[in-house]
Amino acid sequence: MAKDFVVGVDVGGQTTKIGVVDTRGEVLSQTIIRSDIFGDDAAAYITALAAAIKENIAQAGKTLDEIRGIGVGAPNGNYYTGEVAFAPNLAWAANKAVPFARMLSEALGGEMKVILTNDANAAAVGEMTYGAARGMKDFIMITLGTGVGSGIVVGGNVLYGHDGFAGELGHVTVVRNNGRTCGCGRQGCLEAYCSAIGISRTAREWLECTDEPSSLRDLENITSKDIYDAAKAGDKLALRLFDYTGTILGRAFADFIAFSAPEAIVLFGGLARAKEFLYEPMKKAMNESVLKIWRDKVEIVFSSLKESDAAILGASALAW
Amino acid sequence: MAKDFVVGVDVGGQTTKIGVVDTRGEVLSQTIIRSDIFGDDAAAYITALAAAIKENIAQAGKTLDEIRGIGVGAPNGNYYTGEVAFAPNLAWAANKAVPFARMLSEALGGEMKVILTNDANAAAVGEMTYGAARGMKDFIMITLGTGVGSGIVVGGNVLYGHDGFAGELGHVTVVRNNGRTCGCGRQGCLEAYCSAIGISRTAREWLECTDEPSSLRDLENITSKDIYDAAKAGDKLALRLFDYTGTILGRAFADFIAFSAPEAIVLFGGLARAKEFLYEPMKKAMNESVLKIWRDKVEIVFSSLKESDAAILGASALAW
Numbered sequence: 001m002a003k004d005f006v007v008g009v010d011v012g013g014q015t016t017k018i019g020v021v022d023t024r025g026e027v028l029s030q031t032i033i034r035s036d037i038f039g040d041d042a043a044a045y046i047t048a049l050a051a052a053i054k055e056n057i058a059q060a061g062k063t064l065d066e067i068r069g070i071g072v073g074a075p076n077g078n079y080y081t082g083e084v085a086f087a088p089n090l091a092w093a094a095n096k097a098v099p100f101a102r103m104l105s106e107a108l109g110g111e112m113k114v115i116l117t118n119d120a121n122a123a124a125v126g127e128m129t130y131g132a133a134r135g136m137k138d139f140i141m142i143t144l145g146t147g148v149g150s151g152i153v154v155g156g157n158v159l160y161g162h163d164g165f166a167g168e169l170g171h172v173t174v175v176r177n178n179g180r181t182c183g184c185g186r187q188g189c190l191e192a193y194c195s196a197i198g199i200s201r202t203a204r205e206w207l208e209c210t211d212e213p214s215s216l217r218d219l220e221n222i223t224s225k226d227i228y229d230a231a232k233a234g235d236k237l238a239l240r241l242f243d244y245t246g247t248i249l250g251r252a253f254a255d256f257i258a259f260s261a262p263e264a265i266v267l268f269g270g271l272a273r274a275k276e277f278l279y280e281p282m283k284k285a286m287n288e289s290v291l292k293i294w295r296d297k298v299e300i301v302f303s304s305l306k307e308s309d310a311a312i313l314g315a316s317a318l319a320w
Numbered sequence: 321m322a323k324d325f326v327v328g329v330d331v332g333g334q335t336t337k338i339g340v341v342d343t344r345g346e347v348l349s350q351t352i353i354r355s356d357i358f359g360d361d362a363a364a365y366i367t368a369l370a371a372a373i374k375e376n377i378a379q380a381g382k383t384l385d386e387i388r389g390i391g392v393g394a395p396n397g398n399y400y401t402g403e404v405a406f407a408p409n410l411a412w413a414a415n416k417a418v419p420f421a422r423m424l425s426e427a428l429g430g431e432m433k434v435i436l437t438n439d440a441n442a443a444a445v446g447e448m449t450y451g452a453a454r455g456m457k458d459f460i461m462i463t464l465g466t467g468v469g470s471g472i473v474v475g476g477n478v479l480y481g482h483d484g485f486a487g488e489l490g491h492v493t494v495v496r497n498n499g500r501t502c503g504c505g506r507q508g509c510l511e512a513y514c515s516a517i518g519i520s521r522t523a524r525e526w527l528e529c530t531d532e533p534s535s536l537r538d539l540e541n542i543t544s545k546d547i548y549d550a551a552k553a554g555d556k557l558a559l560r561l562f563d564y565t566g567t568i569l570g571r572a573f574a575d576f577i578a579f580s581a582p583e584a585i586v587l588f589g590g591l592a593r594a595k596e597f598l599y600e601p602m603k604k605a606m607n608e609s610v611l612k613i614w615r616d617k618v619e620i621v622f623s624s625l626k627e628s629d630a631a632i633l634g635a636s637a638l639a640w
Binding site for chain 2: 137154160167173258260261297
């Protein structure tokens with residue numbers, strides 16, 4: 001039987017999204033299960049996931065025989081080992097290495113190909129297969145969400161490195177002295193400044209250190225969405241927050257380019273939705289900071305995948 | 321006829337080194353021609369080079385038929401295009417793109433395979449084929465010479481990127497504010513601090529800004545060799561210069577690891593000869609600064625190639 005379909009699984013801290021995808025990148029059916037109700041019992045989670053996958057395939061009017069493989073994007077997912085290891089936001093994998101790919105394949109009868117990688121790498125494969133990076137062989141995917149993730153594509157392949165963990169560009173140092181403490185324990189990481197959480201930290205710092213008027217002062221908790229809305233309404237401090245964040249990103253991109261000489265930087269994630277405010281300062285800082293041979297040569301593009309489908313599409317693309 | 325030999329050509333600003341190499345990495349014969357007596361006449365240089373290559377092959381008791389190919393390492397050499405373009409230290413390629421590989425192949429009868437890349441990439445291939453990186457598939461070569469060059473190997477292949485210029489790690493920013501101006505025009509580049517010239521600049525700065533006693537004060541011009549000799553003799557300032565330089569390198573390595581997750585960082589070049597002073601601070605800074613998953617996992621190793629042969633071996637290895 002022709003195997004013309006794949007399944008994409010996007011594992012998040014709270015929910016897991018599952019979808020059957022065809023060769024053109026159409027999501028035929030979608031379902032969601034909880035990731036956070038299994039305690040530390042990885043086997044129970046995998047059993048529930050396998051059941052949901054089977055149900056989803058049936059929903060799409062297909063059978064297991066028509067599925068070429070299952071692609072999984074998961075935090076701390078390792079392509080080489082198929083493990084999800086020490087992922088702080090997944091209770092069933094927080095303190096151990098879970099052989100996710102093998103367990104899921106077995107739960108589906110033992111014959112199914114399961115390919116696993118981390119979320120940002122999955123996003124990179126998704127953009128290359130269905131999205132803004134179609135036709136590109138060398139690009140860097142940057143996901144600007146709660147944290148900053150990355151997937152590096154070299155010659156059409158994701159760069160996994162010696163151990164499968166390559167592409168942690170959220171954790172390069174952008175502030176060497178007195179940098180903010182990052183969730184990873186290091187100081188001055190890109191993620192501590194340019195994630196959704198990072199820009200909110202900058203907002204709180206600026207509001208505390210100055211008396212500049214801003215509509216953000218009235219809020220108890222400031223989210224990146226609040227800053228976006230304030231910028232939309234013309235709030236000057238909010239606008240400068242995006243300038244500052246975009247400038248740090250652009251300078252970091254200049255260093256990334258010196259590494260892998262990509263055709264483009266592709267952006268995805270909640271904070272990337274603020275592209276009208278981020279794009280210009282990002283591009284300016286990148287081109288001012290990059291080596292001359294790359295000035296005005298590397299594009300910054302935004303994901304073209306429909307947001308609700310993107311995570312599933314990215315994961316599913318691994319299975320082709 | 322079995323093609324069991326290759327020729328390595330190392331193009332430098334002043335001289336070009338040529339050698340015939342066998343499969344085990346033995347250099348059978350070596351010769352040198354000047355690179356700097358041809359003005360802007362690239363054709364005249366290539367003619368002289370082709371003649372020297374033929375002579376060198378005869379010297380080794382071989383014929384052109386026994387040569388599998390010619391590998392060339394040259395400043396600003398581009399693997400994809402075979403060009404040497406806008407290389408400031410080569411008068412015949414300073415203001416134009418010279419189709420080096422094609423011209424050399426034609427000068428040798430038109431059938432010879434000529435593979436060209438930049439010096440640091442050639443060094444990486446040399447280490448992988450004959451040297452300290454044998455058996456490694458993922459490593460980063462850093463050349464610490466007058467400047468800082470790099471060659472990045474991913475899955476056993478040199479990373480060339482979209483345009484062939486990937487791996488300019490001497491030009492990532494290590495000092496964001498008030499960084500030194502680098503030869504490339506940027507500010508705060510790794511090369512401005514951690515090359516042979518960089519460490520000499522640090523020495524002059526420290527001697528000017530303090531009155532700390534040091535044997536280096538007696539010298540008119542301070543070279544990296546002078547600093548090495550002073551450190552050997554126990555000069556405290558010279559020893560701290562290596563600590564400082566090694567620390568900057570180690571921190572930069574931590575960021576490089578976040579990119580490509582290499583098995584090792586391999587060092588080569590004049591300044592790398594000071595390994596007794598650089599190794600400990602470099603390793604300490606790298607492991608303190610790197611993400612936890614890589615702590616104490618990535619090795620720093622030094623080139624194991626005989627220095628007089630290394631450049632030829634590196635270039636020659638491209639031709640296998």
